Amino acid sequence: MLKAKITGTGSYVPDKLLTNKDLVRIVDTSEEWILERTGIRERHIAAKDQTTSDLAVEAARQALKAAGVKAKDLDLIIVGTCTPDMFLPSTACMVQLKLNAKNAAAFDLNAACSGFLYGLSVASGYMSSGAFKKILVIGAETLSRFTDWQDRSTCILFGDGAGAVVLEATTGSNALLYTHIKSDAEYWDYIQIPGGAAKEPATRAVVDKRLTKIRMKGNETFKVAVKTLENLVVETLEKCDLKPSQLSLLIPHQANLRIIQATAKRLGLPMDKVMLNLERYGNTSAASIPIALDESVRTGRVREGDYILLEAFGAGLTWASALVKW
Numbered sequence: 001m002l003k004a005k006i007t008g009t010g011s012y013v014p015d016k017l018l019t020n021k022d023l024v025r026i027v028d029t030s031e032e033w034i035l036e037r038t039g040i041r042e043r044h045i046a047a048k049d050q051t052t053s054d055l056a057v058e059a060a061r062q063a064l065k066a067a068g069v070k071a072k073d074l075d076l077i078i079v080g081t082c083t084p085d086m087f088l089p090s091t092a093c094m095v096q097l098k099l100n101a102k103n104a105a106a107f108d109l110n111a112a113c114s115g116f117l118y119g120l121s122v123a124s125g126y127m128s129s130g131a132f133k134k135i136l137v138i139g140a141e142t143l144s145r146f147t148d149w150q151d152r153s154t155c156i157l158f159g160d161g162a163g164a165v166v167l168e169a170t171t172g173s174n175a176l177l178y179t180h181i182k183s184d185a186e187y188w189d190y191i192q193i194p195g196g197a198a199k200e201p202a203t204r205a206v207v208d209k210r211l212t213k214i215r216m217k218g219n220e221t222f223k224v225a226v227k228t229l230e231n232l233v234v235e236t237l238e239k240c241d242l243k244p245s246q247l248s249l250l251i252p253h254q255a256n257l258r259i260i261q262a263t264a265k266r267l268g269l270p271m272d273k274v275m276l277n278l279e280r281y282g283n284t285s286a287a288s289i290p291i292a293l294d295e296s297v298r299t300g301r302v303r304e305g306d307y308i309l310l311e312a313f314g315a316g317l318t319w320a321s322a323l324v325k326w
Ligand code: ACO
Pocket: 028, 029, 030, 033, 034, 037, 038, 112, 113, 114, 152, 153, 154, 156, 191, 217, 218, 219, 220, 221, 222, 225, 255, 256, 259, 283, 285, 313, 314, 315
């Protein structure tokens, strides 16, 4: 059976930096609180004229170059995002246009922070069915556009960015070995942007009430995230018949250092086997895992034959994992 192999990675973050010190001037918080409670020091913010597809295209170009694949040879483009350029057309179609990937199908996938891994899971299905041979999966977000800059409990968390991978069909064993996706909408209201869409169209009143911005029950989300991810990583390794000691690297969604530490502890994994970059980027939602993967590849933390576990948790609630043999 054909499997999906990651043959190229890329990432991009906008130039503008927003540090914890900058945030102290905006909301009632402190640099120490943010760092201690989240692990974040700074995040990148898109320029006024940059949209999610712009960030996505920068990451995609790097991934295509690394893979040695031409945009015109792509069969499919999936963009995991919850902050699209527009409702219509999809951000993936804008990426297709900007890359001139004439021969691809393109669609967005919204699973919030789990979006990139949901994308990998969908792509791996298309590969094993034989439908597509070259797929670009991107996670890209401009969360800053949907951040409530008056809400200190959320505005400290998010950053903008994009990461991308090129997947190619292979009969070899160095490939995406396993993906798992799951949702539990019982907790749909833990993380939401309630207004600006069909339920609450963007009237002046809706905008004034800041209903077009992200709202999160942070502490409740934190508790479900820890419990869910602890089980998820154990179950993923069991499914793949692997012991934690066989893992070379855990690449978690970069939402909160304390959540990541709890997940690593459950596996008995030392923190030097965990990829961390949320200190520099904050929570970039669907972009966080492909950015971290690209950095791991480019800094030589990933070598041929390594087993890498990816895991994410986000609004929906949604969660997902993937096991890659590099
Ligand atoms: N500065 C100072 N104090 C603050 C700040 C701040 N920026 N934000 C909140 N506080 C205060 C609160 O008001 C509260 O004060 P009180 O005790 O007087 O009421 C106190 O700090 C504790 O607040 P909590 O919300 O309980 O803080 P917690 O330790 O849970 O940390 C955080 C908050 C960082 C949001 C954490 O809950 C978290 O990371 N949650 C999970 C986020 C996540 O994983 N989301 C999923 C992905 S997001 C997506 O899908 C788009």
